[in-house]
Amino acid sequence: MKNVIIEGTGVYIPTNKVYNEQLDEHFEKRGLSAHSLMNHLGRRKRYFISEGENTITMSINAINDCVKKNNINLKEIEMVVVCTDTPEYLFPSDAMKIVGLYGEQLSNVKTAFTLNSNCTGMIQGIDVVYKYMKASDIKKALVVGCFCITPIALWADTVVYATFADAAACVALTMSDGETRKGFLDTKVSVNAGYHEYITYPKCGMSKVPLKAIEPNEKRLEWNPFPMDFIPEEWTKAIKEVLGRNGLEAKDIDYYIFSQLSDVYNTETLNLLGISPDDKKYFFVGKEYGYTGNTCPILCLNRMWDMYSQPDTKIIICTVGAGYSIIVQLYQF
Numbered sequence: 001m002k003n004v005i006i007e008g009t010g011v012y013i014p015t016n017k018v019y020n021e022q023l024d025e026h027f028e029k030r031g032l033s034a035h036s037l038m039n040h041l042g043r044r045k046r047y048f049i050s051e052g053e054n055t056i057t058m059s060i061n062a063i064n065d066c067v068k069k070n071n072i073n074l075k076e077i078e079m080v081v082v083c084t085d086t087p088e089y090l091f092p093s094d095a096m097k098i099v100g101l102y103g104e105q106l107s108n109v110k111t112a113f114t115l116n117s118n119c120t121g122m123i124q125g126i127d128v129v130y131k132y133m134k135a136s137d138i139k140k141a142l143v144v145g146c147f148c149i150t151p152i153a154l155w156a157d158t159v160v161y162a163t164f165a166d167a168a169a170c171v172a173l174t175m176s177d178g179e180t181r182k183g184f185l186d187t188k189v190s191v192n193a194g195y196h197e198y199i200t201y202p203k204c205g206m207s208k209v210p211l212k213a214i215e216p217n218e219k220r221l222e223w224n225p226f227p228m229d230f231i232p233e234e235w236t237k238a239i240k241e242v243l244g245r246n247g248l249e250a251k252d253i254d255y256y257i258f259s260q261l262s263d264v265y266n267t268e269t270l271n272l273l274g275i276s277p278d279d280k281k282y283f284f285v286g287k288e289y290g291y292t293g294n295t296c297p298i299l300c301l302n303r304m305w306d307m308y309s310q311p312d313t314k315i316i317i318c319t320v321g322a323g324y325s326i327i328v329q330l331y332q333f
Helices: 020-028 035-040 055-070 094-106 118-134 231-245 263-272 293-303
Strands: 002-012 016-019 045-048 079-084 111-115 140-147 167-177 183-191 255-258 314-321 325-332
Touching (some): 016 020, 055 094, 094 111, 094 140, 118 140, 118 183, 118 293, 231 263
Antiparallel strands (some): 002 167, 183 325, 314 325
């Protein structure tokens, strides 16, 4: 039986640490406040890139961390997929650029492309890659995610600039033959594009970015506040569908990894599933890292790896992306 398993993870967190108090001062100078929102979303600190850093540099640092921690031989990697909605380049793709920069070390890569599905990106990318591996002769792959949000955020945006942060992550996948099913067991994806007008980058559209007449802020990210209280109920429906298809109940899952956007939404989802905080099946790392888009579930997986990766441990990964889309993934170590 062909199983695709996670061989290991790696991350890169910038060194520029930013606390709530610094952002309070930043917004107060502009006659604004994000204090209540930061507290509501469970923020304490986050990390912003420094001069010279970008999606390419962060992605390479995450790959290097994964390689070092898990003794990965880059010569064995046959597929590289970069998941990002903040690419450094469109031509060539960031994935192609990264493979090129590694040179001889990644000379055996057969497939390399960049994927964008916003904040569901890394989990969607992992889903695409593991299914690709099962249908091909690819034995080893790297899925790399990067969220480089601070260069495109408006400084007066009390949602994005106050609560989002920069980060990169890498997941090494390998094909394994076994007598029983393990690794990636199931994925559920759903789309409701009714929210497609609320978040736009670039605000002016790509066709207008080169025009000198367009103001710089029109080329940045526009975030219009919208109600997100539907998330726990929709997550619960999707999780229950995946569990039902696999003959499982919510209590059978050892750990739940959610988007790190809102601790409140995550705990509400667990409550709807009948999971108590006392069960210790969920951890929130958003207080430390901020909200890091598509990378945040992997930052959590990486942080808790020694606990999560025990044999037969079952995890659910669940997140949401702009527009909106939802993805739920069932994995067994």
